């Protein structure tokens with residue numbers, strides 16, 4: 001059942017190219033220029049009436065929501081909040097009838113996310129669920145549903161669910177942008193074309209495994225690690241950090257690179273592993289200056305940079321080269337080496353990779 005892999009997590013990491021393909025299938029027009037969501041029978045009027053979006057989720061799904069916010073805001077200019085479900089449900093959120101609630105949950109059963117869904121429906125808001133499980137509570141109770149089609153995810157650590165959630169957010173943002181006319185058709189066609197390349201690029205991103213494995217083995221006895229990045233790279237840093245903590249039990253923190261000097265720099269000491277995500281070209285100069293700061297404190301820096309990068313390499317100890325796509329789509333290829341890092345660190349420490357201590361796959365209690 002593990003298809004020749006030692007753990008479900010490794011199998012699911014490797015299933016990502018196919019999962020991404022399955023998520024895209026049937027959602028792109030024949031001419032390859034538009035998004036089609038047959039599951040959303042939204043007319044122009046409804047699409048135009050949305051004046052804010054609240055994305056509500058837990059854990060990795062919340063991290064996907066952070067990328068979703070950036071993507072939706074960029075393409076549609078609709079203001080988006082991303083909320084942690086266990087906070088949101090008790091926070092008496094400020095919404096109007098034109099606030100769209102998007103809940104995102106792989107399992108479709110997470111207690112806090114479901115409570116938020118029910119509360120917002122009761123208030124009369126329209127709720128869209130993004131979920132992986134057909135027939136789940138979220139799929140049954142939401143007004144609209146977008147499935148991620150990742151296939152069953154067995155490992156507690158979420159991998160292919162996250163990448164397919166990202167794909168759904170890209171498609172959804174494009175769909176809204178087309179309906180609301182906030183993007184020219186060439187931009188939309190270019191992003192759609194780039195999305196179609198992602199299964200192949202995810203495959204290439206998996207080729208980082210040997211470097212990542214070596215790094216993980218070398219640093220497996222460390223008790224702390226830092227992930228830094230700016231913009232979308234920061235959102236993915238949060239996910240990389242959670243994954244490492246969850247299955248390797250190494251304490252990790254993700255920092256918006258520019259925040260380091262506001263309190264944390266004292267923790268960057270000799271030999272500490274810092275994973276620096278450096279894909280956002282418009283922020284690169286700033287990220288590099290943050291990398292130089294941690295290098296000055298003798299951290300060991302592993303960077304994730306584009307394959308054609310010429311700037312990052314000279315400032316770091318080791319580079320993982322990512323297959324080129326739009327900066328905007330970077331999270332899909334960047335997260336894969338980070339998943340592998342958590343995986344190999346967990347294996348090196350002799351942990352139960354698929355069933356980390358004290359965690360359940362689906363958190364159905366508060």
Ligand code: M6R
Nearest residue numbers: 059060061105106107110157158
């Ligand atoms: O099924 P959900 O997406 O609602 O689950 C939310 C979180 O419990 C989940 O993403 C958790 O953070 C993962 N185990 C992280 O790998």
